Amino acid sequence: MLSAVAVDLFGVAAEVTPLPGERHANARLDVGGRPRYLLKVYSADTGESDLALQNALLVWLSDAGTTTLAASGTAVVDGKSRTAHLLDWVDGREWSQAGPPEPARFAALGAAVARLDRALVGFEHSELDRAYRWNPLQATELLAMLSLVEETDRPFVAAALQRFGELLPDLLELPQQAIHNDANENNVIVADDGSIAGIIDLGDVVRAPRVCGLAVAVAYAQLGVSDPVSAACQVVSGYHQESPLTAAELQLLPELVDARLAMSITNAAEQRAADPDNRYLSISQPAIRALISDLAAEPRPLLAARYRDACGYRAVAAERNVVTWLRSAACDPAPMLRTDLSTADVHCIDWTARGPAELQMQHGADRVAAAIDAQVRATGSDIALGRYREDRLVYRSEAFAGQRGRRSVHMAIDVFTADGEPVFAPLDGVVTAVDYRPADCDYGGVLLLEHRCGDGTPFWLLVGHLSEASTTELRPGDAVRRGERIGWTGWAPENGGWPPHIHVQLFTTLLGRSTDLPGAVRPDEVDVWESISPNPNLILRAPEPTAVDPVRSAADIEARRRTNLSTALSLSYAEPLHIVAGEGAELIDADGRRYLDLVNNVCHVGHCHPRVVEALSAQAAVLNTNTRYLHTGITEFARRLAATFPDPLNVVLLTNSGSEANDLALRLARTATSREHALVLDWAYHGNLSSLIEISPYKFNRAGGTGPGERVRICPVPDPYRGEFGGDGPRYAAEVEAQCAELPPAAFIHESMPGCAGQLELADGYLEAAYAAVREAGGLCIADEVQCGFGRVGTHMWAFEAHGVVPDVVTLGKPIGNGHPIGAVVTTPQVARRFVTGMEYFNTFAGNPVSCAVGLAVLDAVEDERLMANAATVGAHFKDRLSALAAHHEVIGDVRGRGLFLGVELVSDRRRKEPDAAAARRVVEEAKREGVLLSTDGPADNVLKIKPPVVLTVDQADRAVAVLDRAFREG
Template identity: 45%
Template sequence: MTAINHPRPTFSAEEAAAVLHALFGVSGRLEALPSERDQNFRVTAADGREFIFKIVNAAEPQTAVAFQTALLRHVEAVDPDLPVPRIVPTPEGEDFGFATGRGGERHALRLVTWLAGTPLAEAQKTPGTLRDLGRVLGRLDWALQSFGHPGAHHAFDWEIREVPRSRARLSHIADPARRRLVETVLDTYDSRVAPALKRLRCGVIHNDANDWNLLVAGPTGGPITGLIDFGDAVHSPLVAELAIACAYAMLGAASPVEAAAAIVAGYHAELPLQEAEFEVLMDLVAARLAVSVSISATRHAAAAENPYLLVSEKPAWDLLERLARIDRRIATAILRKACGLEAAPGVRRLGEWLAANRRTLAPMLRPHPARQRKCVLDLGSPDAPLPKASAAGDHAAADRAYAELQKAHGFDLGLGPHGEKRTVYTAPFFRSALIDGARRDLHLGLDVFAPAGTPLYTPLAAKVVAATVNPAPQDYGGLLLLEHEPEPGLRFQTLWGHLDHASVRERRVGEELPAGAFVARLGDYAENGGWVPHLHLQLVASPYDDASIIPGVGEEAFREVWAELFPAPYDFAGLPPETFERGGRDRASLLAARKARLGPNLSVSYREPLKMVRGEDVWLIDDTGRAYLDCYNNVAHVGHCHPRVVDAITRQVPVLNTNTRYLHDTIVDYTERLATTLPPELDTFFVLCTGSEANELALRMARTCTARRDVLVLDWAYHGNTQGLVDISPYKYKRKGGAGRPEHTHELPVPDPYRAPSGWPAAEIGERYADEAVRRIGRMAADGRAPGAFIAETIPSVAGQIFLPPGYLRAVYAAVRAAGGLCIADEVQVGFGRVGNAMWAFEEHGVVPDIVTMGKPIGNGHPLAVVAVRREIAERFANGMEYFNTFGGNPVSCAAGLAVLDVLEEERLLPNAAEQGGYLLTGMRRLMERHPAVGDVRGRGLFFGIELVRDRATKEHAGAEAAAVVNRARELGVLMGTDGPFDNVVKLRPPMTFRREHADILLDVLGEAIRDVLG
């Protein structure tokens, strides 16, 4: 071991046979085998047994011979199934002996069992074979963890820690380029590997798992049947075992890193690698090759006349040059994924963090990409027009093709998805360095097609790492690399390609950009490699210093690796998952199925119906991934799918969900909590499922307690969908399909300040409406039809978002009670803090109803409704007839209700409603000043009505115009509705989580929609 070219022993076959028989008592046929330092013979004994007879190099110290022998004995004891040779002792029980050579030198002799098989050098290196090789080496190194021997500690050129010795051989490498290549490998070893090796696990390893030292079943490969020749065994870093085996297996492989990955995966399954070992493995492969080629170079100098040596070392040089073109981080990632690990430590955390925090990121484009109409373009097809046209330089054709796509699909943003396999990457630099003959064709970023000059903004605070221009055809053009660290220990980068050159030059390396800051503009054809104007946005999970070496396109074979090193940037870009993941039926077929299976009088909203697939806070997301600002659906009181409410429901569902005939805490906890929000007089509760049930029960209570059927309502009121409630809802019985006013229903005019008679002074409107109502109640009493109940929304909603004038409700309540009736406040839509300054809208009028009904918002969409009533009324209602509602007050619904109350309090949503409501009302009144068709703006908290008229003087209803405004707003990404007797009032009831940025969007869209429709 101490001399690489020490003369081999020179025993003849006859001499070796004689020594074999004399020492071991074995006779048979001897066949010489190749060996670099020792002399080996295959022995076939007379009885058919086969052995390897080794005559050890005389320069080999006896401790080394004893070490190798002890090693094999240890393996036999610890893991007897490992396919390694077994020691055959002498008849006297000695594991080895000695003989004198022709020159008087003393040689150690050892006999071991013969292992059948084909050398791997003469067989196929299938992935299974390579994986099994790794498995065998892992088992061996595990077995040797408990083995030690003085002979294991020695230094020689092939031990990985002796790589620096190769510098002394550099002068023998004649080619300057190759010499620089080896120097680079040695420099990397000195700077990065040598310091790391001091901290890595060490043990005794085989150290020479080359193709001739490995046996398989036959020429087609298969499991490893033998690992032979422990002559290079040494105490060394464990990872060197793998590096050496990989270096040999990678020689001449079409996909060398995949070959190494198979070995590493097998090894890791038996003896798991540590993180630091993964980090140096590929550097050690290169280092082993550097040792090999440098040693070969010294032999060239001594035997230059032998050209065969150039041929034998060619695969090593080829692999060394190839490794220089392969990013070590990517190669290491391939190895890690083969072992079932993350492509790099912690990379999955990036995707998890972005998914959890995507709602807090600043928009990359304005308007926010989530709000824009999007279309995922098929750029993987050979017929895809955009890349072909632009790559060929036919910019006009590319523009026409893109315009046709926009017209056909009606989108603002075109998107090229992450992970798409494409045929358009034809430039030479798209050839694969990892796989022979392959091209890189898997897109590793997100393409966002928008006009040249479109400004881009960073979603997170960033530092500029690189700013460059790559002008070659099909290259990036302007290119930026930004680094982000949103929380300690989570650092990643983003690559921004195809940018305007001037804006890239504005950026400085090291520059800090706050979240939302301008980054750059999109470049045109001449600036971005000839492509149709677009952004290539790519997440980079492992930091780089040089943006030019980050691959934007990868090989399909390593899709799983790319997905972690360069994960999909959809969350970072602000694109909802639904943009790329479609499910269920398309809109047309879904609409047809509804018509076929559901009742024909079930309506849909908007001229072009929407298919919603997800709700998130103030947003509803449709099947194309477009997010609509929901300013209409007041059921989601604290925002769609509020995590606190979802969690409460999820935790309760698997525990208990039953009816109120059994005792459970939740219904009592909920009603006790709800009672704290109401006047003390309203101290008794019935818990139900829907607002209609609540109003039906309230009506039944009033009729039972007063023994009267007559009910007083406001004109155009709507209270629910049961027949009993339709009968007291003018909005239903007076419109198409209605049967007209029932005899027991009596209407009061809606006290609408905007449409009050022109002669009424503003200060007297409430009093005059109240006087008329009191007179009507008096006539009813005189006619023997005194009302059993007066039911009214505190803010009549479907009547047109009417805010009752001051004093009106107090006077009517007093008159009804004086006539012996009960007062019911329908707070289904307007209660629960929506008005901002109070929990209940009736509080603003200084009244306390006898009965309050609530529904819709109190469960945030979960079926939950409540009737709150004075105790004496509940007791009078308890006339012997049981009231039972199967699922009213079930534990799951009550858990949802408690969560809603928690959110209202903890997120201070009432003050928020007051603040945003004031801001919105001011903005809407400015719109009114600019647009004569806006006759009136009214609102409080987060409850608004905008009444549109054809003429302010006559106040002629503009129902068609209101519908057009609402549909235009829907096109612009904001959902609103219409109400009022003539559907001319734009109705706005956003979730209580509405913030200033949402208010600004609403005002902008309202202004644009009104301008587009009304001029």
């Protein structure tokens, strides 16, 4: 039947593969042995209004470039007129058939739903508000079908739909739009590379808040996965990165997911009753029931907190108010024990490797008590604290079943003292719950108090391991006053065998629970739980540090970057590296693997150079302040730095970065000349400030850029390999002369060896001719030496010297501090004098004593270790070896550079010099796998850039060449 429709209606002779569908007939049409179209034949009972909606949607999305409608028409099938659509086929597999998804695929799904939602913004049609069983805003109407639902499913369905009815007024406050409403496991198409190729089937499109459509994707993405909550968080995060979600949307999302699952169960039950032979109607039901079971122990407020955290919000919105108040002078907690921790000699017991619970299992309570007592006596302390977050308890509570058996992180502070010690309320409050649980969680007597911030925000304090008698005096609802006794510490037999102590834990939300809240959580959930359960030392006020840095995996760090850092901040490599240390020309990852670093010119004299580290720490221990005071560091550093430049460059202005230096250089030139315009080289990059993006074609002429501003003129880069005039520098400089004649500039600014333009050496004679033209027109010449200076070129301290010129202004950054934030402008007395206009130049931190000590240490290292000579020797050897590779690998079009500033341009055709960016990407990834770090640059991103720390050795250069040789061969 479908084959005939394809031929008769659309003239497509194809091999037909039927696809599942709820109401309509769907098929893949293969033409020439490859999938070409999706044929959709609507059921005969499809209303005209529904068909009109589908047609309008397909036209709208075709115009938006989201979906392509090839053709439409009407055919007679089984004696009935039926509408058919022919859609271009989306290559890939259904989500349900694409194999176990990685976290990145879940995030990609969220992003794809967000993009589709964005494409649907503005679409209008009367049928968007139709009465429809899958319309989320009409979910409560399905309660009438509850009798059709299997008895085991009814409690969940009834509760979910009733809760949905309660939140509906809040949902209706959100903006509404057309949403896809059915991103299920059979409507999401996954490409071979794991990306989302498309989301199909527009039959369920309705008008609703966009979070309802996200809830559909979240619900179905969790089916059949081992950790559904993590999967959901990835989907939500992916959506948020593409189209930011509001706090109100995230708060509603868990209940909307429940409502969708309830709708699926109810609609399937109703449809099965009408069409018991349609297997498609039950295709998701077993997985949905399994998911509901998995999520049963997850409090919905906790899910909302996890979704907020996945989007970079604090997991609990109230946490900020609570913590701010607890830190304020208005909060004055009383000591919880007779010993005031704020003044006592407190010893923090650091159980990093083995927690007391593990010791107890191995040695018994007496041995644990003895171990604690021994540590306290050894320090002469009055009291001991179980260190917050670092005792790594083995969590055994049933409250959150998914955490059983996992090593976990303690969110409380355990204060060890004598048994029978009185315990006092730190603040006024009300008793929320009282419990005695000597075996369950080993909490003994438990008291939960509610307190209020100054603005009325509630928070709770859980005190555990109290004596049994402590739980007989107070009842829920009782008021307690600050400093009032609320119990006593329990002795071992009544608190699970623990040494006497109190468990102190704060909560910003109770998650719908009582005293069964967990005291320890999974390490990968600490960020969420720190918001739910902040550091109890806000109450205890112990002087010892009680918090420690979390241990995060590379995946954790990458996920956190996506939420709390701008996604405009890029990462290197397809699988980013987790770097934890550096030494010389090597970086070391979290697993201890060493990588040869060929791209980090920032750490000029080597990662963590001992001399630089010592200078930094020694000066930081003495003084660090601004430059309004006299200190010898700034004058000595300026004198030593100026001495490395030719006359008349002897005036130094210090900054915090190369970007600041270039911005200041422009100010100098504009002040000195009373002009605004700047001449720049094509593909130049001078920094990330707005003033520098304006003069950086590498930025303003690429993605996201807005083109050159009114104050910039672009000159062709004198590229000896690709340039129009080869290595004839003066011919390129003729353009500079022409620009100066048309509009005299304030400055001509250039990198002495352009990096982003492809690690270039400027054509011979170019700078000499260009400088002459600029100066004839009254402009200044600025040499940007941020990347290529400081002896890197080997033959000279500064790269401009190789061209026989002396600039009016030179800018420095990065390498002069070996990665410490320091930069500089070096200029002539004449230019410096014109900058004295009455407006002072003050930069709070530039030239501070620590930065100057670092700068001096770097100068010493360059001089004493003869690193400029090393750059010349190793660089020449490296370049020769790379050039020799070109005889064996046609992909190498050019090897260029000077010293340890080298570039290898890759091409697919040497004669035509066709850039081969794909080869460059592949070589970078192959080299990384073998422990050599490279990067790419150039207008086509096809140049391997090599600018390592200048401590690189000949042996390391040979290792790099061997790795590159293998990488080129594998291509």
